[in-house]
Amino acid sequence: MIRTLVALCLALAAGAAQAQAAACGGVVYDDRDRDGMRDATEPGLTGVRVSDGISIATTGRDGRYQLPANGERARFVIKPSGFDVLRAANGLPAFWRRSADGACPDFGLVRASKAPAELDVLVFADTQTKSMTDVDYYARDIVEPLRRAGAGRAHLGMTLGDIVDDHVSLYPAVTEVTTRLGLPWLHVPGNHDVDAGAASDEDALGSFHRHFGPDTFAWEETQADFLMLDDVVTLPGQRPAYVGGLREDQFAFIEAYLATRDPSRLLVVGVHIPFFPVGGESFRTADRERLFAMLTRVPRVLLLSAHGHVQRHVFHDAATGWHGTGPLHEYNVGAACGAFWSGVPNGDGIPDSTMSDGTPNGTARLQVGADGHYRLAWQPAGVDATAGAFTRAMRLHAPRALRRGAYPAWGVYANVWMGTPDMRVEFRVDGGEWKPMKRVEQPDPWLLAENVRDDEAEALRGYDRSPEADASTHLWRGALPTTLAAGLHRVEVRAFDPWQGLQTADTSYRLVDATP
Structure with a gap:
């Protein structure tokens, strides 16, 4: 009986030692002096999570955590709200470590200033x-x-x-x-x-x-x-x-x-x-x-x-x-x-x-x-604002001149960068009634025109030419009226952006009298 108890105790001790050897531990602390090293005045932080990309350990009252020993994986702190991490030498956040001996690292966190609204x-x-x-x-x-x-x-x-x-x-x-x-x-x-x-x-x-x-x-x-x-x-x-x-x-x-x-x-x-x-x-x-x-x-x-x-x-x-x-x-x-x-x-x-x-x-x-x-x-960024009617929200494309009285087969196009499938986009001419524009999945005519300019150029216009225009998921079209008076007509477009509110842009086209 005694031998059995001794054997059991030895087995439990061996198992505990093996489990200890198969894990590593570290500490997450309040880096009050922001030097990246813990000193005696810097307490551990409770309730902070640390991971090896598979398991997650949460620090106890003393800021300590344990993760499985795995020298091949980086350990990282899941930065909690209300704290910042210091920057590494390359300027990126130092929230991770990988050690050659597989040891679990310590992580210092810095208390953040008041959170922005x-x-x-x-x-x-x-x-x-x-x-x-x-x-x-x-x-x-x-x-x-x-x-x-x-x-x-x-x-x-x-x-x-x-x-x-x-x-x-x-x-x-x-x-x-x-x-x-x-x-x-x-x-x-x-x-x-x-x-x-x-x-x-x-x-x-x-x-x-x-x-x-x-x-x-x-x-x-x-x-x-x-x-x-x-x-x-x-x-x-x-x-x-x-x-x-x-x-x-x-x-x-x-x-x-x-x-x-x-x-x-x-x-x-x-x-x-x-x-x-x-x-x-x-x-x-x-x-x-x-x-x-x-x-x-x-x-x-x-x-x-x-x-x-x-x-x-x-x-x-x-x-x-x-x-x-x-x-x-x-x-x-x-x-x-x-x-x-x-x-x-x-x-x-x-x-x-x-x-x-x-x-x-x-x-x-x-x-x-x-x-x-x-x-x-x-x-x-880096867009020539003179190349068509352009704002931070959209670019418009429309013909510069149309024959007065022609069949209204030409349109103004609005490429709304943040357009969603159900976005409301409207246009009006000369301050008249707002009319809905139709969402169309087709190439942006502005880029099609740029493709033609590349095609017709006898020399390269840049190191690499613009890409071939492909169907856009955020393009709207409105048919331009041709029964108005001869002369210049202003076209306004408005888009109801669900995040940034009303977005507007404008362009113009000219109606010209012509005979066969």
Whole structure:
């Protein structure tokens, strides 16, 4: 009997020792002097979550946490609202660590000043630089104008993948430009952020991980929570070489995170590959339905995606596997590089880079109120405002002259950058009655005209010509009247933007008397 008890005690002790060896611990503390090192006067913080991208541990009263020992995975703190993290040497938030010996790191958090009434987030997609020339375009066309305009009023920034165009050696240069904005900046990878020669999806993001940290993580602000996911499954040697989807370890993290967050708060999910299908199963159907089933527990969700170098809004329903109480909004964000830094250069030598759906290159802005309701806006960059009637909200295209009395077969077109399928867009002529414009899915005539100008030019008008115009999902048409008096007529267009309110633009056309 005694021998049995001794054996049992030894077995329990061995099991405890083995369990201890299979785990590592660290501490999250209040970094009061902001030096990144804990001293005796800096207490541990209770209730902060730390993760290895699979499991989530919550700190106890002394600020300590334990995670499974796994030297191959980075550990990161899920930044809680009310706190900031210090910046690393490259200017990015130091919320993650990877140690060679597999030890769990300590994390210092800094108490934030009073939270703003509205969270302001800059959203970049597809900066997609392939050379230092492109990095210069990115700096002068995107970042510097935002900095001069007071981007400091924003509180957070993110890039939704394709940071570079297969040239991961440019990461430091791109980061140096991005961090000029002075904001904590989050990144997810895109299909062009994969290491050359990667033999599998597991080793495709080595460079990304070294520069930006985990590819899947969460970050919380007072007004909203952010779930950032790598949704590019690399398929070396196949065509296509990637597909949208999620890994098992990511599903484990999502499950753990959703179980620990306040479900009443807005959840913003940031990815690269859109969730909606584009030309077949661009995102694995089973993965999308599995994720959407998990998200039905969250009353308020906004999906942000990139990749397409066009701009659109999709409202998911049962047809795409969403079975929530209302439509699930996905904002597919236009590209910062537009049409891959192509088109005719402006006076500063920066390519026009209008996208194939007629959207100017630029950036998005997400603003979230204290109640979790959000507003979205598109900020064009590097567009020649003289090329058609152009505002920050839309561009108009209309013929300059029509024959008076001709059949009214010609129209004014409004490409409304943030247009949704059910948006109300109207026009009027010479201050008359407002009339509805019809939404049409066809190429933007302004870009079609630019294609013709490229075709007719006997020499290149820029390094790369503008893309061929493709059908736009946010284009409206109104037939111009031809029975008015001869002369110039003013056309006004108004769009009822659900987030930014009434948006207007105007142009003109001339009616000319003619005989056969």
